[in-house]
Amino acid sequence: MTPVATLLLAEYSALKAEQAARIGHRDQLVYAMLTAVAAIATVAVSAARAELLLVLPLASVAIGWTFLVNDHMITAIGRYLRDDLGPHLALAAGDADAVLGWEFDHIADRRRRSRKRYQLAVDLSVFCLPPLVALGVVLATAFSPATLTAGLVEMAAVAVLARQIIAYADLKRPTHDPLTITQGATSSAKNPAAPCHPTPCTEHEVTPS
Numbered sequence: 001m002t003p004v005a006t007l008l009l010a011e012y013s014a015l016k017a018e019q020a021a022r023i024g025h026r027d028q029l030v031y032a033m034l035t036a037v038a039a040i041a042t043v044a045v046s047a048a049r050a051e052l053l054l055v056l057p058l059a060s061v062a063i064g065w066t067f068l069v070n071d072h073m074i075t076a077i078g079r080y081l082r083d084d085l086g087p088h089l090a091l092a093a094g095d096a097d098a099v100l101g102w103e104f105d106h107i108a109d110r111r112r113r114s115r116k117r118y119q120l121a122v123d124l125s126v127f128c129l130p131p132l133v134a135l136g137v138v139l140a141t142a143f144s145p146a147t148l149t150a151g152l153v154e155m156a157a158v159a160v161l162a163r164q165i166i167a168y169a170d171l172k173r174p175t176h177d178p179l180t181i182t183q184g185a186t187s188s189a190k191n192p193a194a195p196c197h198p199t200p201c202t203e204h205e206v207t208p209s
Helices: 003-047 050-093 101-105 112-127 129-141 145-167 178-190
Strands: none
Touching (some): 003 129, 050 129, 050 145, 112 145, 129 145
């Protein structure tokens, strides 16, 4: 094994370890959000103070944004492995079919787009629906100028979060396969002026789902 191949494999191992860690952390944030909803709702009901529900949108935006950042980095790592690191590993191995097959195979699933739509619906239901319901309850049962102002600000923040979740949902179909990428990398290797950046394929990486 050449020194370059060794370095590439080390980079691959480090990125896969980071990706796996981020997947675990991202999934824990879903449980954290559900726990926050239950805890805040319980406190508000026990104290008979609907305005306490204004805490929920703040928690939702904080947890949801952290979820989104991790999800984006998971996707970015997967894209980098396919589009940048993969071609160089294929050149080192001399066989495109033997390199990073899973990185391409799991995003080529014909049911991927429908699965992504369901995942988007789940993400919006977990991170955006509860705070909107909470704001509706507050404005309906504890209306005041203060709660109205706070509610409008928090509603705007939740709307921004929802828009970002939709923007990063990655519902597009991948546009190329390993052979296409490797051929692009080979061309770039022969012509240094040509950057090794084939058309990016998209992926909303989920817990491998």
